[in-house]
Amino acid sequence: MxxxxxxxxxxxxxxxxxxxxxxxxxxxxxxxxxxxxxxxxxxxxxxxxxxxxxxxxxxxxxxxxxxxxxxxxxxxxxxxxxxxxxxxxxxxxxxxxxxxxxxxxxxxxxxxxxxxxxxxxxxxxxxxxxxxxxxxxxxxxxxxxxxxxxxxxxxxxxxxxxxxxxxxxxxxxxxxxxxxxxxxxxxxxxxxxxxxxxxxxxxxxxxxxxxxxxxxxxxxxxxxxxxxxxxxxxxxxxxxxxxxxxxxxxxxxxxxxxxxxxxxxxxxxxxxxxxxxxxxxxxxxxGGQGGAPPAVGVVPMPSLSELRPSGNFKTAQNGGFSIQYPDNWQTQSDQSGGSLTIAPAKGMINNGQAIGYGSQFNFQPFQNGQQVTLQQATQSLIQMLQQGDPNMKVAQNGQQIQVDGYQGMITMLTAGSPFQGQKENDVLLTVTLPQGVFWGVFVAPESDMPNVQGTFQRMIQSIKFAKN
Ligand SMILES: [Zn+2]
Known part of the structure; x- marks a missing residue:
């Protein structure tokens, strides 16, 4: 007993x-x-x-x-x-x-x-x-x-x-x-x-x-x-x-x-x-991960207390946008690609090359007056992500949302996790802006997504784009 x-x-x-x-x-x-x-x-x-x-x-x-x-x-x-x-x-x-x-x-x-x-x-x-x-x-x-x-x-x-x-x-x-x-x-x-x-x-x-x-x-x-x-x-x-x-x-x-x-x-x-x-x-x-070869660079899962977000938020500013994030997480920007990673230290793997827990944001400017719809942008991003992880699957198709007044879409994905023995859930956020496509991926092991979902939502709601 x-x-x-x-x-x-x-x-x-x-x-x-x-x-x-x-x-x-x-x-x-x-x-x-x-x-x-x-x-x-x-x-x-x-x-x-x-x-x-x-x-x-x-x-x-x-x-x-x-x-x-x-x-x-x-x-x-x-x-x-x-x-x-x-x-x-x-x-x-x-x-x-x-x-x-x-x-x-x-x-x-x-x-x-x-x-x-x-x-x-x-x-x-x-x-x-x-x-x-x-x-x-x-x-x-x-x-x-x-x-x-x-x-x-x-x-x-x-x-x-x-x-x-x-x-x-x-x-x-x-x-x-x-x-x-x-x-x-x-x-x-x-x-x-x-x-x-x-x-x-x-x-x-x-x-x-x-x-x-x-x-x-x-x-x-x-x-x-x-x-x-x-x-x-x-x-x-x-x-x-x-x-x-x-x-x-x-x-x-x-x-x-x-x-x-x-x-x-x-x-x-x-x-x-x-x-x-x-x-x-x-x-x-x-959904492909059970017996599939483990993702490259699999590491042991850290304890959840080292990953989970605090309830206190602070603001990160990154050129084109600002976002609020849990104050026990870190930011890391990639100089070459212009991406911003916001994650707990233990959620970034291999110096941020992979994320097991946390989020990453990117902006893709339109070239020569090129325009794409939100759906097209989302589709090509999914294809791109799938090239990085063939196990990645769409779990739930896009849902429209508004982000700082712009049209956005949320797509739920499942993928292999860099954490040993875990499956991963990803929330893909795509937003079409006049000058290009903004996108973010919010990542957590499937078993802990319910605990961090609210934080991700709050982060998404806090996004403000620079108006120029
Ligand atoms: Zn059951």
């Missing part, structure tokens, strides 16, 4: 004894429903099947009957719980040493060998599977895809099925749901739902739900220490109070002893150990 959980129990015990007349209200079990969705349940299943076929081409599926049986037995106990719904769940083990598991819409589930190695009990594996099952049952993948492509998906579906399946049809319409990880990366709200419903599912199946809190806590503590933790946490980003929320939910459950572990855990770990090292590099869930 974690210290935190003991502490909580102690508090609730004191509260109860102090309140003689009115007992503390018992927390309620939360229930969840799927959000809005353009796809039907059948389409979830169809899409999942198509995506699974692609996954199996790129991953090395482990064909060890004993290991498969171990995972499938856990899976069956979990999916027979009512919350799992009627999806045709399947469970496969794939040879990949990173700690992860992922579920596709409609039920196909893949468990990395690295997850089995990292788990400390059968219940911890059950915790991850129950969490994934909840993503499937609550249809988080297709919900998210629907939300992110509000206009494109109905249009693509109206154009009729063109053969090549559902994913193919969407892909032809420019909606690469699998390639950009849309089906596998979840919002923090979705994570909380999957945690809480997953905890209920596993408890009903006889597994101690505290193991879910414990496993995520372990991932959290160890993230940053090694390179193998990043995957799980970046596909399933930590919502606030993750562990506490699960613990609260457990208090709402009827007390029982958990005897669901079927045995075979040590044996399964041994089997994983005896497998030959993975031959294939898996790339599907990572």
């Amino acid at each position: 974690s210290r935190q959980f003991l502490f909580l129990l102690m508090i609730s015990a004191t509260t109860l004894s102090a309140a003689d007349t009115k007992p503390a209200p018992t927390p309620k079990l939360k229930t969840f429903k799927p959000g809005f969705n353009f796809f039907s349940l059948e389409q979830d299943v169809q899409m999942g099947k198509e995506a699974a076929a692609q996954v199996e081409k790129q991953y090395e599926v482990v064909n060890n009957p004993e290991l498969n049986n171990f995972i499938q037995t856990i899976g069956k106990k979990l999916t027979s719980q009512p919350q799992a719904g009627n999806f045709p769940y399947t469970f496969k083990v794939v040879a990949d040493t990173s700690i992860n598991a992922f579920a596709l819409p409609g039920g196909p589930m893949f468990v990395h060998t690295g997850l089995i190695s990292a788990a400390e009990s059968e219940s911890q594996i059950a915790a991850v599977l129950a969490h994934e099952i909840s993503h499937v049952a609550l249809r988080h993948g297709t919900h998210q895809a629907s939300k992110a492509n509000l206009i494109q998906i109905p249009a693509a579906m109206a154009s009729g099925m063109l053969g090549g399946g559902l994913l193919g049809t969407l892909e032809q319409a420019g909606i690469g749901l699998l390639a950009n990880g849309m089906l596998l990366k979840y919002s923090r709200d979705a994570e909380t739902q999957a945690d809480l419903m997953g905890a209920q599912i596993m408890a009903q199946a006889g597994y101690n739900p505290i193991e879910m809190a414990r496993f995520f806590e372990k991932l959290q503590t160890e993230s940053g220490k090694g390179s193998k933790i990043g995957n799980m946490l970046s596909d399933h980003p930590n919502p606030e109070n993750r562990v506490k929320n699960v613990e609260d939910q457990i208090r709402a459950m009827p007390q029982k002893s958990y005897t669901g572990e079927g045995g075979g855990f040590d044996r399964a770990k041994g089997l994983v150990k005896s497998l030959p090292p993975p031959k294939k590099k898996s790339q599907v869930s990572q």
Whole structure:
């Protein structure tokens, strides 16, 4: 039992004894429903099947009957719980040493060998599977895809099925749901739902739900220490109070002893150990980064306290523009290219040649009365950035904004991070000025983008261009 959980129990015990007349209200079990969705349940299943076929081409599926049986037995106990719904769940083990598991819409589930190695009990594996099952049952993948492509998906579906399946049809319409990880990366709200419903599912199946809190806590503590933790946490980003929320939910459950572990855990770990090292590099869930060669000059991830912005801002002035930035970050201007880097010292790598955390700004003047639209400028910048990092992908297309009265655009990108074991999120800002294109890139490891996003926004809002 974690210290935190003991502490909580102690508090609730004191509260109860102090309140003689009115007992503390018992927390309620939360229930969840799927959000809005353009796809039907059948389409979830169809899409999942198509995506699974692609996954199996790129991953090395482990064909060890004993290991498969171990995972499938856990899976069956979990999916027979009512919350799992009627999806045709399947469970496969794939040879990949990173700690992860992922579920596709409609039920196909893949468990990395690295997850089995990292788990400390059968219940911890059950915790991850129950969490994934909840993503499937609550249809988080297709919900998210629907939300992110509000206009494109109905249009693509109206154009009729063109053969090549559902994913193919969407892909032809420019909606690469699998390639950009849309089906596998979840919002923090979705994570909380999957945690809480997953905890209920596993408890009903006889597994101690505290193991879910414990496993995520372990991932959290160890993230940053090694390179193998990043995957799980970046596909399933930590919502606030993750562990506490699960613990609260457990208090709402009827007390029982958990005897669901079927045995075979040590044996399964041994089997994983005896497998030959993975031959294939898996790339599907990572939008290209998972098994891709690490970016040049990868360095260990510094501690977040050395990177995160302070709440106090100061102003940097750079010829054509001024911007406010956190006062614990540094500025560095590149004399030749005229670019300005604003980042924490540990966020600049190789003397600022790469940025793992922070921002960089540039200005490209128009030549000979040349004019480009905001879209054209953004497109060519993305192409340019992609030449520097072939793993760079557009995660969300441009959104128009105003910057100091000028038309600007924000594009979300994902890329390989110069920090070991991290994926990167980039916010590309492009602004067309009368005399040229101003652009900035705001960079953070995907796992920390939610924490620094507000700072980036504040920086963007503070930009003032020299009027002449
Ligand atoms: Zn998740």
